[in-house]
Amino acid sequence: MKLNIIITSTRPGRNGKPVGDWMFDYAKAHDAGFEVVLTDLADLALPVMDEPNHPRLKKYVHEHTKTWSAIVEGSDAFVFVLPEYNFAPPPSFVNALDYLSQEWACKPCAFVSYGGVSGGLRSVQVAKQIVTALKMMPLPEQVVIPMVFGHLSEGKFTAEKLHEDSAGAMVAELARWAKALAVLR
Template sequence: MVRIAVVAGSTRPGRRGRDVADWVLRRAGEHGGAEFGMLDVADFDLPLLDEPVPPSRGKYQHDHTKRWAAAVREFDGYIFVTAEYNHSVPAALKNALDYLYAEWNNKAAAFVSYGSAGGVRAVENLRLIAGELQMADVRAQVALTFATDFREYTSFTPSDGAEQALQRLFGQIISWSTALQTLRA
C-alpha cells in the first residue's frame, strides 16, 4: 500500500494551515486506499538552507537535514497544504523543499491551498518547484478561501465544494503515487 504524507507548510504563529492539514488527514483516513501520515514543517526546525553541498548530491552534513530526509523518504506521495503569502508559497515550505532532492524524485504531489484568493498563486509556484524536483503533480486541487471556508475569516469550516474537491484529489494522488512506485523500484 502506498504511503502519502500531508505536508503542513506554514510555520507562522496563529497559522490556519495545521487546521487544514488535520482536516485533510482525517478525511484521508476515512477515504482509505493508502496509508496517510503528517509531516509538519514546523516540527523540523529547519534553518535557512545551510548545507554546503547541493541537495542533488545527497551528501547531507547536518542532523536536521538527515532527520528531514529520513521523514520525507518514507512516503510515496505528498499532499502539500499551503498558505499564499505575497502571491507565493510560505518561505518555510520553499526552504523545506530546497533541502532535499532525491527524496522527492518520482513521487506524486497534490495541493490544498488557502488564502484570500484560495491560494492558487502559491500552487502555481509549487507546481514549478515540483517539476524541478521530478515530482508529478496531479491536476485536482483544493483551493480554500477565507470568505467561504473560514467562519469569520478565522475558524476553518470547509464548504461542501471543498469536501468534494478533496475526494477527487485523493483519487488522483493515490493513483499517481501507486503508478510512480514502478519508477523507483
C-alpha cells in the same frame, strides 16, 4: 503506500494547522490505499538551508536534514497545505523543498491551498513550477479554500461539500499516480 500531508506554513498564528488537520482526518477516513501521515514544517524547524553539500549528493551532515530526508524518502505521495504569501508560496515551503533532491523524484503531489479571495491559487502555480524541477508530478486536482477565515472557529476548520468532494477526487488521483510512478522509484 504512504501519503504525507505536509503543513507548509510555520508562521505563528497560521491557518494552515487547522486546514492540515482537516485534510489529514479526511484522508484517513476515506481510504484510497494509503497509510496517511501528517508532517508539520513548524515542528521540524528547518533552518534556512545550511547543508555544505549539494542535496543531489545526499551527503547530509545535520540531523534535521537526515530526519527530513527520511520523512520524504519514506513517502509515496504528498499533499502540500499551502497558503499564499505575496502571490507565492511561503519561504518555509521553498526552503524545505530545497533541502532535498532525489527523495522527491517520481512522486505525485497535490495541493490544499487557502487564503483570501484567490484561495491560494497563485501560490500553487508558483509551487508547481518548483516541484516539477524536482521531478515530482503535480496533479491538477486540488482543494481550494478562498476566504479561509470564514471556515475557522476555535482552531478548527469546517469544510463545505465542495472541499470534501475536491479532497476525495484529489486523494483518489494521488493513489493512481503513486502506484503508476512506483516503478520509476
